[in-house]
Amino acid sequence: MPELPEVETVRRQLEPLLVGRQILGFRVMPGAERLLRGRSDTSIDAQLNGAVFTTVTRRGKYLGLNLDSEQVVVVHLRMTGSLRFRARDYEEESFTRAIFTLDAGDQLRFVDVRKFGTIDLVDQMDDALPELGPEPLSDEFTTEALWQELRGRQQPIKSALLDQRNVAGIGNIYADEALFLSHLNPEAPAGSLRPAERRLLRQSIRQVLEDGVAHGGASFRDYTDVDGSEGEQQYFVRVFRRTDEPCDDCGAIIRRIIVGGRATHFCPKCQPVRQRGRLVKSTRPSRSAGARSTL
Ligand SMILES: [Zn+2]
Structure with a gap:
């Protein structure tokens, strides 16, 4: 899509x-x-x-x-x-x-x-147009603007990113990719993000979208451009539709789950479930949100 x-x-x-x-x-x-x-x-x-x-x-x-x-x-x-x-x-x-x-x-x-x-x-x-949230590649898409849309929400962050009223233009591919770069579990409540996680999520959203534009879009199945050619972003994805393949960063096996009715791909090691503000089952104590901003 x-x-x-x-x-x-x-x-x-x-x-x-x-x-x-x-x-x-x-x-x-x-x-x-x-x-x-x-x-x-x-x-x-x-x-x-x-x-x-x-x-x-x-x-x-x-x-x-x-x-x-x-x-x-x-x-x-x-x-x-x-x-x-x-x-x-x-x-x-x-x-x-x-x-x-x-x-x-x-x-x-x-x-x-x-x-x-x-x-x-x-x-x-x-x-x-229906109601649309901020345009993520524009100057209006600040960390504060993103947080305005997410704060107080209990729904999974993955579902919140797909809701066009929160952020305009993100679909299944770029939501999964942005959450991977942010080290956020797709099922984490949207309103639970800490300040450093909000900043990293905003930065990751912009990065995956800019990369997608630079590669002419992603052609997993149907998308083709105005002369019928395919994009190349599908060759650069980190988790999307890479179920059962090893994570590029840690080697753990990428999993596919359903979140809010949508297929969702993530690395269970890089994107661990968090409870009460603490990481659970993390084997990488040096990994904290924002610490790997070079991704
Ligand atoms: Zn990983």
Whole structure:
């Protein structure tokens, strides 16, 4: 599922391709109508016709294709959605659900196997978005801002990170990776983090997301970019989908558990369960939160 780094990769690729280009038409394939969430493609086509792309922005996992008509096309890729920028005569991808016809013979195609993705046309991007927490790669994402969202919460920290109202853009891959770098057990109560752990968690979130962007996103199954290529972040993960493999840091066997209904991967030795503020079964007394910030 595309998370912040994958959507940001798409944004960076799309912007130079789309800005200044004019929309000549828009249509949705039969059977895919629900991606417009109740609107018809003919009504959207009528509003989009002649509009020119000005910028491409991102908020959390949402893309905003901004237009000179003061409207914005908001795209949510959800599970398996992707965007393709293609010449009109380039073979149409299987599972193409919608096509923006552009000037000069190009198309922007929305491809989606599972059909959970959505396209909205709104006056402001926020109009199409649910409540979202701070943007983790922005200056607003301070340790204090993160703690504001987590304090008092009893839910597992893993679940809290996946809640888009707490932090925008984190999904299963980057939550597991950030918790590994933070030496935090995924089931630790979100509100139990000590100050040094909060600082390390914020730093780890930014690091895994920045690494993901630098590697063009992670392609475990479905994610591909605007020309259909895979990212490379899957080659750099420390715990995600590495069940039964040895931890790079300590050699312990990486485990897979279910937290809040989601598959969760962690190293039981590097991310031990903590009770009443103390580490349990820790065999590495030198390991304290923040002590290994070079990771
Ligand atoms: Zn380990």
